[in-house]
Amino acid sequence: MTSVSSVASAERPMAVSTIASQMGITASPIAAAAAVVMATAATNQLDITLGQVLMVTIPATLTGVLVAAAWSLKRGKELNEDPEFLERMKDPQFKEQLIDRSEISTGATGMEADQKAKRGLTVFLLGILTVICVAMFGKDLGLLPAGVSTSTALQFLMLSVGAIILLTTNVDPKKIVNTNVFIAGMSAVIIIFGIAWMSDTIIAHNKPYIISLVEDVVKAHPWTFAIAMYASSVFLKSQAAVLTIMLPLGFALGIPAEVLIGVLPACYAYYFFPFYPSDLAAITFDRSGTTKIGKYILNHSFLIPGFIGVLVATFIGYSLSVGLLPIWLWAIAVVALVFGVNSYMNRLSTETLKLA
Incomplete structure (x- = not known):
């Protein structure tokens, strides 16, 4: 929410927050991207643990987010100096909609909803801890049944946590399917699966040709594989989809595992075109209109902080993974x-x- 008296542009925190939310997926132990990394490593007979991956991705993405946030502190003009905003403020309707008139419920219904939210959050946090423990120590402690891979076990665990949250909070399932988050999520699943399957089919069929084209360059400069991942992510709109397609190709090219882990932050580039749900949500939430898509599409609020964050995260991740830093x-x-x-x-x- 942006108040009339505020002088700081809402674009500064809004844009970098959406970038941070997506970069965090790379460093999340419960994200699909982590499951893809573990599954691909197991398929290629590599003993890579989740802990080894997180020791690189967490510091790398954290640094990228911090640098992008630091750059965002003084981006653009203050609202009282922004000619576009001042022009919009001449419209009484625009000025009126900046004022938040919502009231917080303090009755019994509000307290009951608060208790449900606490129960749901508690189960969610416990679920995250369980997933981390199983992912990091499941094989060593014999927690996984014979024949069950870590990625499969994590999927079952996360589905179970969702079911427990549903039961403990007594949420009406009919309401869930009508929420904006569920609709956007399921739409993204269908769209991303379609793009991923198509891309995987094309790459799998032409893998020998692709390898012959880039093999010499990648072997001489393994870090250039990050550029290929970045370019793929611009169009695939999913980190898990990018990793599903590109990691097997990286192993086929003979790229060392530490290099592949180091360049994992480069699998996020779908901020390039500002049509991802989180980007559109940020634009909608900013009632001041400073978070926006420009006249030429690519001159939008997310491009520069996204590029800074991913570039820094990839550099730090690579440096940490190969021992340069x-x-x-x-x-x-x-x-x-x-x-x-x-x-x-x-x-x-x-x-x-x-x-x-």
Whole structure:
């Protein structure tokens, strides 16, 4: 929500928050992308654990998000200096819709909904912990039945957690299928599956030809595989779909496992065209109109923070994975970045108070 008195452009947090939400998928132990990585590694007889993957993807994506957020602090103009916003403020209807008149329910119904939300969140968090434990220690502790792969077990676990949440919160299933999130999610599943199957079919059929084209370049410069993943993601609109198609190709090209793990952040590039549901939602939520798609489509609010975040995350991930960047040096750099941004924000707040 953007108030009339606010001078900070809502585009700054809104754009980078959607980028952060998608970059987090790369580092999530319960995301489909992680399951694809584990399944592909197992298919290629590589002993890669979820812990090894997360030790690279979490620091890498965190750094990318922090750098993109730091850049976003001063992007664009303040609202009281933005000519487009000031022109829209001349419209009484536009000015009126910026004021939030919603009231928070404090009655019995509101308290009951709050309790249901707490129960659902508790089950969800416990489910995440269970998935992480099974993914990291399932084989060593013998938690998985014979013949059941880790990726299959994680899928069953996550479906079970969803069922438990449904039972403990007494949510009407009929209402779920009519929610915007469910409709958007199921639509995305169908669309992404279609694109992924088509792409996988084409690549599988032409794999020898594709390998012959890029083999020499990739063997000489393995990091260039990140460019191929990035280009694929622009059109596939799914990190899991990109990894499903590109990781087997990477193994076929003989790219070392540590390189493939290091360039995993490059599987997110579908911010390039601003038609992903999270991007459209951010545009809708920003009533000030600063988060937008430009006249030429590609000059939208998400392009630059997305490019910065993914580029930095891929560079850090590759450097950590192949041993170019020690983890302790990364930690020092991140702490310095956080303190620098915090110092800047404190100074900015002080200047704002003086002006007021």
